[in-house]
Amino acid sequence: xxxxxxxxxxxxxxxxxxxxxxxxxxxxxxxxxxxxxxxxxxxxxxxxxxxxxxxxxxxxxxxxxxxxxxxxxxxxxxxxxxxxxxxxxxxxxxxxxxxxxxxxxxxxxxxxxxxxxxxxxxxxxxxxxxxxxxxxxxxxxxxxxxxxxxxxxxxxxxxxxxxxxxxx
Amino acid sequence: xxxxxxxxxxxxxxxxxxxxxxxxxxxxxxxxxxxxxxxxxxxxxxxxxxxxxxxxxxxxxxxxxxxxxxxxxxxxxxxxxxxxxxxxxxxxxxxxxxxxxxxxxxxxxxxxxxxxxxxxxxxxxxxxxxxxxxxxxxxxxxxxxxxxxxxxxxxxxxxxxxxxxxxxxxxxxxxxxxxxxxxxxxxxxxxxxxxxxxxxxxxxxxxxxxxxxxxxxxxxxxxxxxxxxxxxxxxxxxxxxxxxxxxxxxxxxxxxxxxxxxxxxxxxxxxxxxxxxxxxxxxxxxxxxxxxxxxxxxxxxxxxxxxxxxxxxxxxxxxxx
Numbered sequence: 007x008x009x010x011x012x013x014x015x016x017x018x019x020x021x022x023x024x025x026x027x028x029x030x031x032x033x034x035x036x037x038x039x040x041x042x043x044x045x046x047x048x049x050x051x052x053x054x055x056x057x058x059x060x061x062x063x064x065x066x067x068x069x070x071x072x073x074x075x076x077x078x079x080x081x082x083x084x085x086x087x088x089x090x091x092x093x094x095x096x097x098x099x100x101x102x103x104x105x106x107x108x109x110x111x112x113x114x115x116x117x118x119x120x121x122x123x124x125x126x127x128x129x130x131x132x133x134x135x136x137x138x139x140x141x142x143x144x145x146x147x148x149x150x151x152x153x154x155x156x157x158x159x160x161x162x163x164x165x166x167x168x169x170x171x172x173x174x
Numbered sequence: 175x176x177x178x179x180x181x182x183x184x185x186x187x188x189x190x191x192x193x194x195x196x197x198x199x200x201x202x203x204x205x206x207x208x209x210x211x212x213x214x215x216x217x218x219x220x221x222x223x224x225x226x227x228x229x230x231x232x233x234x235x236x237x238x239x240x241x242x243x244x245x246x247x248x249x250x251x252x253x254x255x256x257x258x259x260x261x262x263x264x265x266x267x268x269x270x271x272x273x274x275x276x277x278x279x280x281x282x283x284x285x286x287x288x289x290x291x292x293x294x295x296x297x298x299x300x301x302x303x304x305x306x307x308x309x310x311x312x313x314x315x316x317x318x319x320x321x322x323x324x325x326x327x328x329x330x331x332x333x334x335x336x337x338x339x340x341x342x343x344x345x346x347x348x349x350x351x352x353x354x355x356x357x358x359x360x361x362x363x364x365x366x367x368x369x370x371x372x373x374x375x376x377x378x379x380x381x382x383x384x385x386x387x388x389x390x391x392x393x394x395x396x397x398x399x400x401x402x403x404x405x406x407x408x409x410x411x412x413x414x415x416x417x418x419x420x421x422x423x424x425x426x427x428x429x430x431x432x433x434x435x436x437x438x439x440x441x442x443x444x445x446x447x448x449x450x451x452x453x454x455x456x457x458x459x460x461x462x463x464x465x466x467x468x469x470x471x472x473x474x475x476x477x478x479x480x481x482x483x484x485x486x487x488x489x490x491x492x493x494x495x
Contacts, residue, residue: 046201082234138201138228140439164439 033119038167041112049109050136053090059127086135134165211491225264233264248275275383280374288366368474370484378403391419394484421451432462460494
């Protein structure tokens with residue numbers, strides 16, 4: 007497995023997989039890829055990541071891209087996810103196994119929130135970029151805590167639909 | 175002196191077999207991009223990038239093949255492409271503006287495409303629009319260096335298409351295609367469309383001139399009221415379009431500002447021509463814009479065709495006030 011600089015930093019400070027004080031939340035993220043009525047539709051590239059509220063740390067949760075674009079890696083367009091690329095993508099030699107998947111058709115998708123997040127304030131970020139289409143970033147501030155945890159929701163305007171985080 | 179209108183029409187016909195411009199439903203857009211449209215000084219040059227790509231004006235797909243590009247001097251005579259170069263994603267060339275006035279630089283042509291049947295077997299006429307031979311770069315560099323890499327995802331073979339045919343989509347089996355003159359007498363179900371394409375830029379040394387904007391009365395023509403090298407932010411431009419010399423009414427223009435990389439959305443907009451064939455365009459600010467429009471009717475020049483499709487595309491620069 008490839009440890010990225012960000013993961014390494016995260017691991018030392020917040021990831022805390024072995025820390026018993028972790029609230030062990032079984033939260034989930036819901037991301038809607040909207041159905042668009044356009045002449046030429048391509049499924050969007052989507053990045054889902056979480057950042058500490060102060061921006062000090064980031065962690066990629068999922069990237070949906072065309073790993074086999076007509077037989078060749080579709081990594082050429084990963085940088086179109088420009089916010090994710092600055093914060094995460096460019097620091098990765100490759101996207102770690104298990105953190106990526108193919109592009110998705112319009113619909114609603116549920117992604118589990120990592121259980122090992124330490125208590126604190128975070129921003130869940132979802133960014134979409136579509137060939138011949140637009141680009142959008144939706145942010146949802148959340149709070150992880152043993153008591154008083156707070157999910158959230160936000161609505162995309164074009165490239166993304168509803169984005170929400172549900173915490174138990 | 176040659177009559178520019180007449181030579182234009184002849185030129186269009188001459189280009190009929192030589193030219194095949196991509197004009198699929200895909201958003202792969204052909205564009206020419208000048209370094210400037212308004213030039214002064216004793217020895218001005220303009221440099222032009224030319225490519226086919228989704229986003230304007232970022233070359234990341236195909237270079238435009240420079241063999242198709244023509245330079246027309248303000249007096250109507252043919253000018254020269256200097257220092258031409260075709261790279262992986264774009265072609266580039268310079269034009270030495272040796273004459274005062276407005277120059278036209280671009281590609282245009284008429285192509286007939288369609289299908290017919292012989293004994294129930296369908297055959298195609300003309301080459302399917304797509305990257306022309308050599309679009310992937312030179313077939314071989316000096317010292318036997320390999321040619322340009324095939325662009326990602328296109329899947330088309332390098333080099334010229336198979337003789338008498340063309341590759342199917344994604345490099346599939348070739349489909350038999352013939353020239354319009356080779357349609358046999360016993361052909362049935364003949365469906366031919368005459369396709370007119372024009373894609374150009376205007377650059378001006380000194381004072382804008384209108385010599386090259388005089389309509390010929392043939393096909394879809396750009397006959398602007400506001401000179402294309404005299405566009406200013408905050409000042410609506412009036413662009414007139416004609417079809418066979420008559421106002422093209424209700425023509426929809428799609429107008430797209432450059433610089434998409436620095437926005438979230440394409441921010442394109444439309445304008446429609448009125449009863450006089452005039453579209454009024456309210457620019458969203460200074461910058462480079464690409465616009466395109468198309469029309470279809472049943473008045474082909476070549477009567478063997480039943481339908482005619484015409485498109486006009488240009489890149490213009492809107493100056494800051």
